[in-house]
Amino acid sequence: MSGRSASLARRQRRFRWVVITLVVAFFVLPLLGALEFTTRELRTGARTGATWATLVDVNKVSTDYPALKEGFLYSIGLSLITVLIMLALLVPTMTWVRLRVPGMSRTIEFICLLPLTVPAIVLVVGLAPVYSWLSAWLTYFFGADIGESTLWLGLAYVVLVLPYAYRALDAGLRSIDVRTLSEAARSLGASWATVMWRVVLPNLRGAVLSSAFLAVALVLGEFTIASLFSRNNLQVAMFLLGKSDAQISVAVGLASLVFAFLVLFAMSFVGNTRSGTSPLSRWRGRLRKEPS
Amino acid sequence: MTGHSTEAGVAVQLTDLRRTYSGVNALDGMTLHIEPGEFVALLGPSGCGKTTALRCLAGLEDPDSGTITVAGKDITAIPTNKRDMGMVFQAYSLFPHLTARQNVEFGLELRGQDKARRRARAGDMLDLVGLSAHADKFAHQMSGGQQQRVALARALAIEPQVLLLDEPLSALDAKVRTQLRDEIRRIQLEVGTTTLFVTHDQEEALAVADRVGVMSVGRLEQIAPPAELYSAPRTPFVADFVGTTNRVASRANGATADVLGGPVPLLEGSAQGDVVVLLRPESVRITPVVDEESANATVVSASFLGGHGRVVTRTDADEQVVVQVGNTEVTMYAAGSRVRLSPRGDAALAVAR
Numbered sequence: 001m002s003g004r005s006a007s008l009a010r011r012q013r014r015f016r017w018v019v020i021t022l023v024v025a026f027f028v029l030p031l032l033g034a035l036e037f038t039t040r041e042l043r044t045g046a047r048t049g050a051t052w053a054t055l056v057d058v059n060k061v062s063t064d065y066p067a068l069k070e071g072f073l074y075s076i077g078l079s080l081i082t083v084l085i086m087l088a089l090l091v092p093t094m095t096w097v098r099l100r101v102p103g104m105s106r107t108i109e110f111i112c113l114l115p116l117t118v119p120a121i122v123l124v125v126g127l128a129p130v131y132s133w134l135s136a137w138l139t140y141f142f143g144a145d146i147g148e149s150t151l152w153l154g155l156a157y158v159v160l161v162l163p164y165a166y167r168a169l170d171a172g173l174r175s176i177d178v179r180t181l182s183e184a185a186r187s188l189g190a191s192w193a194t195v196m197w198r199v200v201l202p203n204l205r206g207a208v209l210s211s212a213f214l215a216v217a218l219v220l221g222e223f224t225i226a227s228l229f230s231r232n233n234l235q236v237a238m239f240l241l242g243k244s245d246a247q248i249s250v251a252v253g254l255a256s257l258v259f260a261f262l263v264l265f266a267m268s269f270v271g272n273t274r275s276g277t278s279p280l281s282r283w284r285g286r287l288r289k290e291p292s
Numbered sequence: 293m294t295g296h297s298t299e300a301g302v303a304v305q306l307t308d309l310r311r312t313y314s315g316v317n318a319l320d321g322m323t324l325h326i327e328p329g330e331f332v333a334l335l336g337p338s339g340c341g342k343t344t345a346l347r348c349l350a351g352l353e354d355p356d357s358g359t360i361t362v363a364g365k366d367i368t369a370i371p372t373n374k375r376d377m378g379m380v381f382q383a384y385s386l387f388p389h390l391t392a393r394q395n396v397e398f399g400l401e402l403r404g405q406d407k408a409r410r411r412a413r414a415g416d417m418l419d420l421v422g423l424s425a426h427a428d429k430f431a432h433q434m435s436g437g438q439q440q441r442v443a444l445a446r447a448l449a450i451e452p453q454v455l456l457l458d459e460p461l462s463a464l465d466a467k468v469r470t471q472l473r474d475e476i477r478r479i480q481l482e483v484g485t486t487t488l489f490v491t492h493d494q495e496e497a498l499a500v501a502d503r504v505g506v507m508s509v510g511r512l513e514q515i516a517p518p519a520e521l522y523s524a525p526r527t528p529f530v531a532d533f534v535g536t537t538n539r540v541a542s543r544a545n546g547a548t549a550d551v552l553g554g555p556v557p558l559l560e561g562s563a564q565g566d567v568v569v570l571l572r573p574e575s576v577r578i579t580p581v582v583d584e585e586s587a588n589a590t591v592v593s594a595s596f597l598g599g600h601g602r603v604v605t606r607t608d609a610d611e612q613v614v615v616q617v618g619n620t621e622v623t624m625y626a627a628g629s630r631v632r633l634s635p636r637g638d639a640a641l642a643v644a645r
Contacts, residue, residue, distance in 0.1 A: 186371075205389075
C-alpha cells in the first residue's frame, strides 16, 4: 500500500514538474527569443549589445527615434491621467455604495466588469462619436479646442481598466469595516471629505496602489484603442518602428514587458502591509528585529 | 437614581421617535428622558429598536418623526459630526492605520487642538483606561478588550456631551466583559458624562446603569432603577425578559393572590380574577418533606451554579416552578423527591390568564 502511494506521489511530482516546465517555456521562450534577436549582429550573427546600448542612451533615442520618445512620454502621461480619473471615479463611488446603498453594489460591479466583454473596436466605434460631440460642445461653449487632447484616450482607458481596478479596490474595501470606521470618524467630528481622506484612503492604500499599478501596466501595453484613435502611444510607436528598425522595436517591447512584470511584482510587496503578510512587511519585520 | 454625577452631564430627551425600515417599525413612538450625568441602559431582545434609538441620538440614523433634544437644544436635524457625542461601537472601530495614541488624538485634531495639548489629553485618557503602556500599538497588536478601552478613551477625549455605548462588550469573552463593564461604570462616574448604553445582556445593564429601560417592538416598556425593574416589573414582557420568572396559575382577590398555598401581595397594575402570577425563583421557599400530606411538588432536577443552586420542580397542579436555593442546599433535593413549595411573601405581578 505504502509502495503504491509512494509511486503515486512520485508520478504526481513528475507531472507537476512537466506542467511547470511547459508553462515556464510558454512564457520564457518568446522572451529569450526576443533577447536573442536584440543581441544579434544581423549581418554576421555575432553577439552585440549595441541595440540595448542605444535604448539606454536617452539622447540617442531622442534624436534617432523621436517617435519612440514621443510615444513613451504620451503613454506615461496617459497612465497618470487614467490612474487619476479612475481613482477619483471609483474610490468615492465604491465607498459611498458600500456605506449608503449596499443594494447597488451588484449593479456597480456589473457595470465595472462590462468592459471585459466589449471588444476594443466596439469601444472605439461607440466612444468616437461621443467624444467628438463633447469636443465640439466644449469648443462651442468654452472655446476650448481639446479635440486632439490626450484626455479622450485617457477616458477610454479608464473604461478599459475599470474591471481590474474594481476588483482590486473591492478586495481592499472588503478587508476593512468601512461603515464602522466612517461612523466612528463622523461621531468624532469628521466631515465626509475628512472621512475619505483621513480614514478610508489610508486603509485602502494597498488596494489603491494595486489598482494604480494595474492601470499603469494596462495603459503602457495598450495598442488597439490608441491605434484606432490614431494616437501615437508607446505600443503604436513600437509597431511603426518595427517596420524600419525591428531590433530596437523588439528591445523596447521586451523592456516594457519586463517593466510590467516588475510593476506586478511590486504589487505583491505593497499589498497587505498592515496585516504583516506581504514580503515588504516581512522584510520590515526582520529589520525591526535586528539589533541596532 | 443611584448617585450619578451631574457636573459634566447634560439632559437628553427623545420624544415620540418613529423609524420604519421596509414597513417594520423599529421605533414606534419612543420617548425617553435622561437626567444630566445619568447612566441609562437600554435593554431588549434583537430587533426591539434599542440600537436604532441610540443611532438616532448619534445622528447615524434619521428618525421619520419625533424630536431629540440635548441640553435643551433640538438636535434632530444636526449632522453626526456636529453633535458632540462620543460613541463606542459593538464592532472594533479603531482606525487600523493609527496607533492607540493617534486614535485618541483624532477627534482632538479635528477640533484644532495643538499637538502638545492633544498629546497630554490622549495620555490622560489612555491613563484613565489603564493603557498608557500600549499608546504606540496599532489595533492589530492589541486584544479585543484593549481595543474597546482605547475606543472608550477616544470617545471620552473629545469631552462629549453624551457618551453612547452600542453593545461595546458583546464581542469580548466573559471575564474581560465583566472587568470592562465595571471599568466603564467607574470611568463614567469619574467623568460624569450622560451615558446611554445599549445591550441585550440583562446582567450587564442591571450591574452598571442608574436606570434600565426595557424595550420591546420599538417602544419603551418600562424604565426604572435596576432593583425596581427586577422586583416590580410593570408588564409581563419585562418580568419575563429581566431575570427568570415562574408562571403559576391563581385567583387574585384584591391586593393578594393565593399561590402555592400562601398569599402573594400583588404589584400595582396586576389583573384580577383568574390570573397567572409571575413569581421570581428566589421568591419561592422550598422545604424537603417526609410526610406526603404537606408536599405539593416533586423535584425534577437540581443544579449547582457556583454562588447559588437551582432546583426545578413540578407542582401537583402540573406547573413547573424553578426555585433558587443556597449552593450548599442543592444536594438536599434529589430528583423525584417530594418537597413543599410556599411563597416567601415578595410582591409579584399577576396577568390575566
